[in-house]
Amino acid sequence: MSTDFSQVLQQHAALLGRVAATYEANFHMRQELLQEITLAVWQALEKFKGDSSVKTYVLRVAHNKAITHVAYHAKQPRNDSYCEMASPEPSLRPSADEQIDQQQQIHQMLAQVRQMPIQARQVVTMSMEGLSYDEIADACGISPSNAGVVLNRARKVLMESIQHV
Amino acid sequence: MSDNYDPLSQLWLEQDVEKIDLDVIKKKWRITELKQRLYLLIDIFSTLFVFAILYFMGDELDHFTYKIFVVLNIICLGYLVYVTWLRRFSLGWSDLAAEQHIQKLKKQINNNILIANLSKSSVYLLLVIVVVHEIGLYYFELTPPEKLMRKLIFDIVFHAIALPSMWIWADRRCKRFKRELTALNELFGSSKSV
Numbered sequence: 610m611s612t613d614f615s616q617v618l619q620q621h622a623a624l625l626g627r628v629a630a631t632y633e634a635n636f637h638m639r640q641e642l643l644q645e646i647t648l649a650v651w652q653a654l655e656k657f658k659g660d661s662s663v664k665t666y667v668l669r670v671a672h673n674k675a676i677t678h679v680a681y682h683a684k685q686p687r688n689d690s691y692c693e694m695a696s697p698e699p700s701l702r703p704s705a706d707e708q709i710d711q712q713q714q715i716h717q718m719l720a721q722v723r724q725m726p727i728q729a730r731q732v733v734t735m736s737m738e739g740l741s742y743d744e745i746a747d748a749c750g751i752s753p754s755n756a757g758v759v760l761n762r763a764r765k766v767l768m769e770s771i772q773h774v
Numbered sequence: 775m776s777d778n779y780d781p782l783s784q785l786w787l788e789q790d791v792e793k794i795d796l797d798v799i800k801k802k803w804r805i806t807e808l809k810q811r812l813y814l815l816i817d818i819f820s821t822l823f824v825f826a827i828l829y830f831m832g833d834e835l836d837h838f839t840y841k842i843f844v845v846l847n848i849i850c851l852g853y854l855v856y857v858t859w860l861r862r863f864s865l866g867w868s869d870l871a872a873e874q875h876i877q878k879l880k881k882q883i884n885n886n887i888l889i890a891n892l893s894k895s896s897v898y899l900l901l902v903i904v905v906v907h908e909i910g911l912y913y914f915e916l917t918p919p920e921k922l923m924r925k926l927i928f929d930i931v932f933h934a935i936a937l938p939s940m941w942i943w944a945d946r947r948c949k950r951f952k953r954e955l956t957a958l959n960e961l962f963g964s965s966k967s968v
Contacts, residue, residue, distance in 0.1 A: 615796060618794065618796065618799075619794075619796075622791075622793065622794045623787075623791050625794065626791025626792050626793075626794070627786070627787075627789060627791055629791075629792070630789065630791065636792075639792065640792055643792055643794065644798060644799060644802060647794050647799050648799055648802055648803055648806070649867035650867070651799065651803070652803075652867050653867045653868075653869055656869070666869060669869055669870075669871070669872075670867055670868070670869050672872060673867070673868045673869070673870065673872065673875040674867060674868075676872065676875060676876060676879065677879060679957075679961065680879060680883070680954050680957055680958040680961065681954055711785070711788060714785055715785055715786075715788065715789045718782070718785060718786070719789065726961075726962075727872075727961055727962060728872070728962075731872055734786070736783075737780075737782055737783045737786035737787070738783075738786075738787075739783070747871065748871060748872065749871060749872045749873065750870075750871025750872050750873030750874050750875075751873065764782060767782055768781075768782065771781075771782075771785065
């Protein structure tokens, strides 16, 4: 594995973890998906032509791999499991109560994201990763105006879900 | 659209994520690479095997068996080319837009179903070829009766195990790909709105 690719993967490790979490609730399945996504991104980086930002390219490849994974595992039973996760740095942690509230909100948001149709899931998570309308539209193969409509609806649902926690 | 003050984005980026173990990825890649090379070798050798029989043992074969092998060779070569063409979308990754990727994925799963059905059909074809060969050997009196009987027993035992196994394997793959396609259609044909 080339050093550059390893660096790119390390830089986008958290992002890839969040893509995996968007599609898989079960810890072991999520780990498997994360490995599949990382491998796909690594292979794809060799062909990267610079038509978009590395982040957009990585997200596009990662979501495509996740779609393939979902199609393959869709009929298998699964359950929610949030154990064995890497925790943020202690200095960045809020107080215990705030942390519990935040974790509940994240839990609720993720559950809501996973219930969304795939396109809405992609649009809203790419937006939360900081991609523009045009970048999202390009990655999803839809028009920017369509991306905007889907995003606004999805954000409304997510805002409601975290406010109810 | 997504500045630092967006509460949703902030919350999203705060979530805990699993760490990537690059050593595991490297190991997985080496295994994948090895598997790909192995599949390629199997495809090449399975075709070359029949060619090799014709080339090296052609003089020892009777004219009827020789013709059967030529037919088998043509079928194998055609099968290899067709299956390779059907597998053209099965890359390990895709950087297409999501909509295009889904269409390509559906096309590849459909092709996989076709390959599985082709494998099932090839079992029947192989059975026909074996039967025709045995009948030909008997009819043209190309093999002494004792030797023909031994060959017949061996062929029956071998094909009674090999052919059903091949059919069951292909049938399972066919059912699996159909499940995948149904799941994909359900996921992307979903009318559920946000």
